[in-house]
Amino acid sequence: xxxxxxxxxxxxxxxxxxxxxxxxxxxxxxxxxxxxxxxxxxxxxxxxxxxxxxxxxxxxxxxxxxxxxxxxxxxxxxxxxxxxxxxxxxxxxxxxxxxxxxxxxxxxxx
Amino acid sequence: xxxxxxxxxxxxxxxxxxxxxxxxxxxxxxxxxxxxxxxxxxxxxxxxxxxxxxxxxxxxxxxxxxxxxxxxxxxxxxxxxxxxxxxxxxxxxxxxxxxxxxxxxxxxxxxxxxxxxxxxxxxxxxxxxxxxxxxxxxxxxxxxxxxxxxxxxxxxxxxxxxxxxxxxxxxxxxxxxxxxxxxxxxxxxxxxxxxxxxxxxxxxxxxxxxxxxxxxxxxxxxxxxxxxxxxxxxxxxxxxxxxxxxxxxxxxxxxxxxxxxxxxxxxxxxxxxxxxxxxxxxxxxxxxxxxxxxxxxxxxxxxxxxxxxxxxxxxxxxxxxxxxxxxxxxxxxxxxxxxxxxxxxxxxxxxxxxxxxxxxxxxxxxxxxxxxxxxxxxxxxxxxxxxxxxxxxxxxxxxxxxxxxxxxxxxxxxxxxxxxxxxxxxxxxxxxxxxxxxxxxxxxxxxxxxxxxxxxxxxxxxxxxxxxx
Numbered sequence: 324x325x326x327x328x329x330x331x332x333x334x335x336x337x338x339x340x341x342x343x344x345x346x347x348x349x350x351x352x353x354x355x356x357x358x359x360x361x362x363x364x365x366x367x368x369x370x371x372x373x374x375x376x377x378x379x380x381x382x383x384x385x386x387x388x389x390x391x392x393x394x395x396x397x398x399x400x401x402x403x404x405x406x407x408x409x410x411x412x413x414x415x416x417x418x419x420x421x422x423x424x425x426x427x428x429x430x431x432x433x
Numbered sequence: 434x435x436x437x438x439x440x441x442x443x444x445x446x447x448x449x450x451x452x453x454x455x456x457x458x459x460x461x462x463x464x465x466x467x468x469x470x471x472x473x474x475x476x477x478x479x480x481x482x483x484x485x486x487x488x489x490x491x492x493x494x495x496x497x498x499x500x501x502x503x504x505x506x507x508x509x510x511x512x513x514x515x516x517x518x519x520x521x522x523x524x525x526x527x528x529x530x531x532x533x534x535x536x537x538x539x540x541x542x543x544x545x546x547x548x549x550x551x552x553x554x555x556x557x558x559x560x561x562x563x564x565x566x567x568x569x570x571x572x573x574x575x576x577x578x579x580x581x582x583x584x585x586x587x588x589x590x591x592x593x594x595x596x597x598x599x600x601x602x603x604x605x606x607x608x609x610x611x612x613x614x615x616x617x618x619x620x621x622x623x624x625x626x627x628x629x630x631x632x633x634x635x636x637x638x639x640x641x642x643x644x645x646x647x648x649x650x651x652x653x654x655x656x657x658x659x660x661x662x663x664x665x666x667x668x669x670x671x672x673x674x675x676x677x678x679x680x681x682x683x684x685x686x687x688x689x690x691x692x693x694x695x696x697x698x699x700x701x702x703x704x705x706x707x708x709x710x711x712x713x714x715x716x717x718x719x720x721x722x723x724x725x726x727x728x729x730x731x732x733x734x735x736x737x738x739x740x741x742x743x744x745x746x747x748x749x750x751x752x753x754x755x756x757x758x759x760x761x762x763x764x765x766x767x768x769x770x771x772x773x774x775x776x777x778x779x780x781x782x783x784x785x786x787x788x789x790x791x792x793x794x795x796x797x798x799x800x801x802x803x804x805x806x807x808x809x810x811x812x813x814x815x816x817x818x819x820x821x822x823x824x825x826x827x828x829x830x831x832x833x834x835x836x837x838x839x840x841x842x843x844x845x846x847x848x849x850x851x852x853x854x855x856x857x858x859x860x861x862x863x864x865x866x867x868x869x870x871x872x873x874x875x876x877x878x879x880x881x882x883x884x885x886x887x888x889x890x891x892x893x894x895x896x897x898x899x900x901x902x
Contacts, residue, residue, distance in 0.1 A: 340883060344719075346718020402490055402881070404882055406812035418822040
């Protein structure tokens with residue numbers, strides 16, 4: 324089945340220099356294995372094509388049912404250098420949540 | 434300087450150790466909700482209030498203010514705020530810890546002392562933490578082979594050395610604890626880690642050892658939760674923002690800390706917002722890198738060990754946090770001047786709003802090119818369509834209006850200024866149904882770029898002065 328990530332997770336994003344961070348948190352602990360399986364660093368890099376010009380790193384945080392992504396070279400230089408309206412990557416979180424994933428598992432989503 | 438700290442804190446602990454302390458978050462950044470710290474000291478019991486004012490480039494703004502007027506260079510908002518809350522904090526014996534001293538903690542202290550005298554307050558002790566600025570020491574450090582290379586790019590400092598505006602070490606909790614030990618009720622620091630403002634009072638009150646890594650780490654985690662104010666209590670909450678009650682009167686977070694290292698995140702009763710595992714989790718994920726190595730001057734916290742539990746309404750318990758020994762370095766934050774930017778906007782309405790905005794952008798770029806102006810970057814975004822999600826956002830078929838936003842960056846100030854003069858003419862010499870040019874010509878603003886590096890802890894020494902009015 325196809326699901327939008329926003330159905331499975333919530334997120335917050337911020338900046339460190341030209342790197343954006345997106346914390347992706349499963350809405351329920353049993354969704355964590357699903358996001359861990361399908362929302363890989365490669366999938367996120369592909370989703371952010373044209374925005375993230377560097378590499379994507381992923382860190383697992385099973386204790387919070389969460390994944391932390393670092394999106395390198397994503398903020399137009401960052402800080403006061405950047406000409407972007409969203410120079411601090413505050414909306415990268417919602418940009419990730421509109422990612423669609425095709426999953427093998429059957430879920431009954433509210 | 435701090436050799437005797439643990440033993441004296443221990444003696445203190447035998448005599449009057451509190452069974453818990455409540456540390457409140459008052460400001461999450463310079464420009465945050467001005468009523469929040471007033472609510473924190475008046476709407477319920479707290480022992481300490483921390484206020485974070487310093488983002489990465491804030492020190493350079495303050496440095497410029499100090500260059501114009503040597504009595505300035507701190508968060509000016511602090512003075513009228515302290516004037517408002519001083520009677521309450523004196524009456525309730527609440528301590529305030531803030532990094533709002535910026536590049537002039539002593540100037541900030543003097544201004545607060547003046548406010549205290551005006552109110553007839555006697556016996557107020559204020560501590561300042563100094564020694565974080567490296568601006569006058571760069572040559573000396575270079576002669577000692579302390580390179581201050583950019584810790585991200587590895588570049589040498591020489592490239593930007595003559596353009597440096599500010600250079601500061603991030604101190605941790607040690608000098609704050611020292612100021613509290615000397616009796617300061619208000620502690621004003623310059624560059625200090627945001628988290629230290631929260632966990633310093635735990636170390637001071639409970640006599641935690643400087644090698645009790647797990648307790649230090651849980652304090653750091655509480656600090657990370659408090660340092661952005663309302664972002665931990667339902668502000669900017671993506672899981673279900675509509676479920677957050679009364680954001681207009683949002684209560685900022687409070688860390689209720691116990692001597693054994695147990696910490697409960699909560700907020701005052703009868704305030705808006707909420708404290709849940711989800712609101713706290715979102716803040717924990719904010720601006721972190723490798724979660725197993727959250728580095729502070731006192732310890733390295735492992736965010737993958739944090740356990741959260743909802744133990745009551747608006748009460749979330751932190752447990753299980755593991756810490757590791759600290760490193761031999763302090764982080765250094767430097768800023769340097771790196772050219773100019775200007776940004777202009779125009780609004781285009783139906784019909785063909787996007788096509789017209791795109792055409793206007795092309796006309797503007799042609800005129801800039803005809804003038805022979807050179808920029809490092811010209812960036813065009815269409816607000817309402819793609820400035821947030823870029824190419825991820827699907828384009829709607831018909832739009833009512835769109836804001837054309839064009840920004841330029843370059844090292845030639847005249848070119849950047851001239852760009853600002855080329856925006857307005859588009860209203861009478863470009864596509865129709867255009868408006869939104871009330872703010873005047875965009876002015877060049879200086880780019881302050883950021884240079885992070887590391888310095889051996891042995892090369893700097895924090896200084897603490899406590900004085901009373």
